[in-house]
Amino acid sequence: MLADHNRHQLRIRRVPLDTGRENVVVISRRSKALRAEIFRGFSRVELSLNGKVLLATLLITDDDTLAAADEIGLSEPAFRRFGEAADTAVTVTPASAPESLEAVRAKIHGRTLTAAEIGAIIQDLAHYRYSDMEIAAFLIGSASFVTSDELLALTRAMAEVGTRLTWPDPVVVDKHCIGGIPGNRTSMVVVPIVAAHGLPIPKTSSRAITSPAGTADTMEVLARVNVGADEMKAIVSSCNGCVIWGGHVNLSPADDVLISVERPLSLDTREQMVASIMSKKIAAGSTHLLIDIPVGPTAKVTGALEAMRLRKLFEFVGDRFGRAVEVITTDGSQPIGNGIGPVLEANDVMAVLGNEPDAPRDLREKSLRLAAHLLEYDPKLRGGAGYQRARELLDSGAALKQMQRIIDAQGPSTCNTELGSRSFDVKAAQDGVVSAIDCLRLNRLARTAGAPLDKGAGIRLFKKIGDRVEQGEPLYRVYSFDQPEHDLAASAAAADSGYAIGGKSAGE
């Protein structure tokens, strides 16, 4: 038995390949453990050592500098996750597909899954046991129909697999936007308003995956966002609020895995979205939740019917888990605020909080409206007084002061927060009135310019829908740091500016 064991052992070698989220390992075509081509038939391998197990996708090499015959090369994510030193001997065997994949196949063929089956899938997802293809299989297999029971089981399983937070307060509020609208950084205005009022609002946000900025990326311009659960509790206890990165708290690791496949495929299925958002909010311990669904021609939700179906799903799951959930639809026809990209968005947020005269009015108004809804959850506040209270807190500077407290509690930002040193203007091709702005196009353009990795890359909008423009007048300015990004963005903008300009103004 021991001899048998040794025969499949290979020594770990660290391979300097960043394979994203997927575990990838490399073995030699002349591997001592088992012939590479035979492994390939199984397509995945299992590394084990003292009960620790890692599943990985296999690449084969003829080059000893990547993996010699007695070695197994671990790409960076696999090396990090397995957590063993180079040269450690590990047992390598062909991996069976995770058992829960049988349920995924059943789902693809139209069967309803039990809570136990869904739980097993989520466990395997959270522990990186699925390949990218297998993750896609689960997502798409569940895209055509998900029963109410499946949705509840999925939400519960996803909420239970990671960190769970609890709070001493009877009312813990939170807000969430389903995303897709550039510049829409309302959380960073809403949190200080609500926190200044005295309601706890422990906000965890995401980083961008395919968009030019997530709220966590933008907040990072102002403060540290890689904050753990214990520290988060201390911050909320002293400031009533925070705006931190959810990934660091590990609230719903299975969801993080699912999203990393959903985004590149541009998949947005209703039930998956509801389970994703609600699982994180349940794990985060919020009791009262406001969901923002922007509706517009290039938003994630393009019509009222789709918005209503989504609202009902959020309400249903909220009710079953005993959380107060309110869903509002908002204008998603164009970006909110003037900036797209972390630094530019952070500027917008601070201008609104600072009541600066040129602060973007749409960001201010939308944030006040959202804050008003959340403040109404305070039993001590008179019904209908939410909006006025929110405006008081913003206009008086109380919200700005609260934001400073939160920033101080989270700690200083360590990013380069300068605006991109290179820029170009995109100009109106004709006289007229801006009739439409393509959110997807601007998101992609800001991303091409370097956001969110370059905090100071992005887009500053000069014109919004309804604005009159003259031919040659700048519509927006694109910022980047390096020439390649600048060039790519310039040719992308030249191909399609994302702006439609019509013949007449709204007022005519």
Next chain:
Amino acid sequence: MLADHNRHQLRIRRVPLDTGRENVVVISRRSKALRAEIFRGFSRVELSLNGKVLLATLLITDDDTLAAADEIGLSEPAFRRFGEAADTAVTVTPASAPESLEAVRAKIHGRTLTAAEIGAIIQDLAHYRYSDMEIAAFLIGSASFVTSDELLALTRAMAEVGTRLTWPDPVVVDKHCIGGIPGNRTSMVVVPIVAAHGLPIPKTSSRAITSPAGTADTMEVLARVNVGADEMKAIVSSCNGCVIWGGHVNLSPADDVLISVERPLSLDTREQMVASIMSKKIAAGSTHLLIDIPVGPTAKVTGALEAMRLRKLFEFVGDRFGRAVEVITTDGSQPIGNGIGPVLEANDVMAVLGNEPDAPRDLREKSLRLAAHLLEYDPKLRGGAGYQRARELLDSGAALKQMQRIIDAQGPSTCNTELGSRSFDVKAAQDGVVSAIDCLRLNRLARTAGAPLDKGAGIRLFKKIGDRVEQGEPLYRVYSFDQPEHDLAASAAAADSGYAIGGKSAGE
């Protein structure tokens, strides 16, 4: 413009990584073309040179020996497909997802696709423009429903994207089994019988992807199977038949891509299977086609209802494309013949053709039955005379002689055709009667032992369903070459032999 162009140029470096079918490239985290992390947001890159374009999935490295800042590392398949020498400068830009992916997303969300949309998807698949995740998205998105029009469009698009063969004869027959049954090498008996009769039967077969042998793998024990289209025509014109590898003829390249993702996911959807098989047969120019659907508890089709639905689909597509299609269901409860794995299966085939006394009766009878159906397509043969004619040709040695002609025409095998040097027996745990044999389990076991890569690895069955066994009596023998395969197979067989033994024989 030229300056802009040069900025995104990197020099090709060949990276000794075998990434299977997927195009994978490696760039440095300090790449001169564009920052790696920014590329990652797009997840796929496009290489272009003089109008030639390659889409590839991106890995990032910190190691200059894989890709320096001014280089792009091409893994083996990408290097081969792009076909440019190392050090050639290529333009590298973030890749947009193939446009046809929009149709895949529409399909996932329940929309019916047009023929043009399906055609675009198939073109992109055949040209390796889809990532594995995107291929999975298409397969699973089409798993829940496919309309008749979609099925026809899919079949047509798949048939048209590769090589198309034409034959001078009015009747060109072919047979195809949907697969899943170990040892089921009827084609290698049927082709020489039918060819000896004088009907053209240009048979292209597949290689194993996850099974221990495809017909092409087994035929390769006896003759060369990597035969191109022109050579194939010459062979069929002189011998009436052939048994070659379809992949070399490139009959349905899109299907080859789809299958490479279907198999690891163990996806078998009805419409996909019909489009896959029918597109290859249409491209191969056959006019009369016999489809074999084995039915059994561990076969691909487990019940009569499912078999009937599949039959109707084959008939429907055949009718619309003007091909005579006949579908028969056969016993899929256990392996056919005694051998599993290329050499052992080839032995069975030659024993049947040689009328040897210990030739497996089930392989002989099934082959005769299939050949009988095909011979009935000969207008000159009296109706109902097919079986008798098939038996004459087999018993007289005419089929064996025809097989020798075909082998001579295809050319000699270059494989090691010895049986595995290591073996162990799996024995009955109790007295009784074999009541069931798990085809999936035996397939996996033969694969673990080294088949099809080791032609001589595999399983020789001593007992079939209904056979009486005594405790300790060998059920089957497992052959392999190297100790690691031997050990793995032995522990897999010890965990589950795949045999069920009941208390009473069928005769009692």
